[in-house]
Amino acid sequence: MRIDLNSDLGESFGRWELGDEQALLSIVTSANVACGFHAGDPSVLRRTTAEAAARGVAVGGHVAYRDLAGFGRRFVDVPPAELTDEVLYQLGALSSFTALTGDRIRYVKPHGALYNAIVHHEDQAAAVVEAVRAFDPDLPVLGLPGSRFLEKAEKAGLRTYREAFADRAYTPQGTLVSRREPGSVLHDPEAIAARCLRIARGEPIEAVDGSEILVEADSLCVHGDSPGAVDIARAVADLLRARGVTIAPFTADPSAPASFTTAPSTSA
Template sequence: MPVIDINSDLGESFGAWTMGDDAAMLDIVSSANVACGFHAGDPAGILRTLKAAGRRGVAIGAHVGYRDLAGFGRRNMDPSSEELVGDVIYQIGALKGLAAAAGTTVTYVKPHGALYNTIAHDQRQASDVITAIRSVDPGLVLMALAGSPLIAQARAAGLTVVAEAFADRAYTADGQLVSRREKGSVLHDPQEIAQRIVRMVKDGVIRSIDGSDVAIDAQSVCVHGDSPDAVAIARHLRAGLEEAGLSVQPFSGKAEAR
């Protein structure tokens, strides 16, 4: 039976500011990208999310980002290599400590927002993130944008990589994510999203924003936890995948990805 992982960005609430519905999402997803405090999240809330994920057997990833609470980690930045390596090490270490207290473990790293998009093509910042991961724990899996040069760069450095697609984001004809500044970049119809991803898993293609088919080879699919429709999208997606005879399971970092 074909297997696919569903992941979501969680642990992003901050104090009195609530972001997403972690409890509901954790009943649906198989992997959780948990904020590490730099783009979102506070220690008590992160710990609460980690405990809830552990109880459900959901795999945990460190959702590392730029030091950018005000911009939710979505503003482009150009830190020095020394700064970026240190920041990523710090975030992974913090989440590992909280995960240990919650009785679970961190098995992978997924960069967030602007950092994720930058390292998909910026070799210098990508190298810094790879260096940081290897410095903390070379057994951690890196989750990266499907089709990006980062995948080959990270594998050449010795990391296991899982390629990721986005359920609720539109793609360009060359397989890139449509900028959030453009109309139609974020998808909202749960049924349409489920149909798109079932086709991607089965046939390896997804319909781009201009109507053409683009090849996507991914082992994990993301539903953004901060979307107002996140729970409905994730629920429809999981149901659609299972109805199509596909198994939803965490990759967990236990096996070499394709």
């Protein structure tokens, strides 16, 4: 069994600090790095990409709506052509910093309201796919299983990977419970870790209504801005390793030995 562990990072801005990036980068194998539209500034992006490179963590472009005030968690009815250009702009910005580390962007994962919108929004899903294809047709994308985004990306010839959320509640349909709803964000590290082990094993988990659903995933996300994010990520990593699950970036060659040997330790 093998699975990736990712977290949303690079989301501080100016004097406003969000999350314990150093600790999370010692645990996760992939970092979804903000590109300046929902969070992050140039200095934050440079620091985060440098830290990720130093620790051997794969960097993904965490592209979003242009919504700093709302942290990218508000839907924006942006025209598809404009959305394509804005995603390209964000990837170009992040790419300049990954290049300084001698690395590159390894994948693309939309953030927040954009992530949720393109589960069903045909035009915006196609716009994001077009941006990734234009930027680098060999770049993989990470998204919600069964989403229009992954469906269109696969049809466009992009490599697609499925994501599950360690610290978010699910609807019976397999989508995320809106953050406006009570119980949408989970907090108990041990319970979250046990649920992640079930996902990694391909076993069903409990939806918010008590029903069981199957969530297939190549990567597990622990939100960097969640309270107790470090404790949650460490609990998940420790339990997975203890039960024989290899934690490695989904962008790595599965036939190669895992190179990540750190100590155990409605918005996406």
